Amino acid sequence: MSFDFELILAIAFVVTGLFWLYDRFAFLPKRKEILAGMTPESRAAVSKEAQQRLGDTPRFVVEVKSYFVIIAVIFGLRSFVVEPFQIPSGSMLPTLKIGDFILVNKFDYGVRLPVLNTTIIPTTTPERGDVVVFKYPEDPSLNYIKRLIGLPGDTIRYRNKMLTVNGEPVSKELLAKLSVSLNPNQEPVELFSETLGDVQHEIYNSFRFTPREGEWTVPQGQYFVMGDNRDNSADSRFWGFVPDENMKGRAFYVWLHWDDFFSIPSFKNNGLIE
The missing domain is CATH 1.10.287 (Helix Hairpins)
Known part of the structure; x- marks a missing residue:
């Protein structure tokens, strides 16, 4: 519940x-x-x-x-300045680990009314490559975190583990083949460095399968998001686009890592989120 x-x-x-x-x-x-x-x-x-x-x-x-x-x-702080979140799943691996505690900038995408999330003072707009927190479209009481891939009007294609934006392949470079990963199902993955616009970050691709392929055109006022754990993420490929009014802010910093209640919190993952 x-x-x-x-x-x-x-x-x-x-x-x-x-x-x-x-x-x-x-x-x-x-x-x-x-x-x-x-x-x-x-x-x-x-x-x-x-x-x-x-x-x-x-x-x-x-x-x-x-x-x-x-x-x-x-x-006031949570509504207009910065809001803390905990990463509950592995969909954003390797960028964000399960148990990371992050901070989200609530001012980047405009000053918004609490609960209603209506913009009252525009600031900047979401940019391709941002790690964004938003209200899950199918259940707004849930907060999701993904990477913003498609802006309004963009055409996104994902096929054979290759991502293209408006017909241009997104550059990625193989860094390593990992026999054991932190994926929820513990499957081996390939680690890539991906360059999405001006943002360079790491992603995982599964050896086994590509869960959902297709091509999508992003409607006006909405966004297309994907997890960095590309083949183990429930995202816009499955449940559709994120309306602008669902956007809560940009994740920008990891300040604590805590695996579970019985473990010792650490600061090993502290740093800015790319």
Whole structure:
């Protein structure tokens, strides 16, 4: 069962904010009046917790509104500046490992309204080769991460493990043949260096099979994405294009790697994402 953490955080922001406003206008003036009538000595004798309850301020109001500031800070940072994600699968190997914790720039693709994801202040647009985080078109409560291959109007073709964009083959160079990989099914792969526009990065190709071949023309306002683990990635070849309104941001940094709960976190993969 999936849940939309962004929506939950937005609801918490609204609820705690309403309680903060309720306290500010209904009870704060009473507390100030009572404190103003006290001597400095008597005020000093009243703890901060007790001061919050003056003027018959209900305990539940004090408790709920106390979370507003921290939730507002987290909500603002995650919505408009940078958002953390954890890599759950091997679809972006070898660029991103399972268990990598990454940071996503939320400002690159425009300032967007939380939850609705509607652009209110345009900045830049997604570029070919970006590693992007987006809401999965078939279930917007899920966040996916892939590499952006096709821009609106592009024609993308994937056949015999060769990627072409608008009729031009995407350059790739064989680096190694790996007998054992970190793919979910532990199959051997070939490691290539691929140059997509101005971006050079590494990809995996399977020895065994090519899961989905074809040619696609990207509609206006949408994007075509693929995993760097080319033959082990559920991406636009299977479920279609990513609408612009689903874009959340550009992944730019790995800040932590943690395999599982019982392992020791490490910083071995730290660095910028190419």
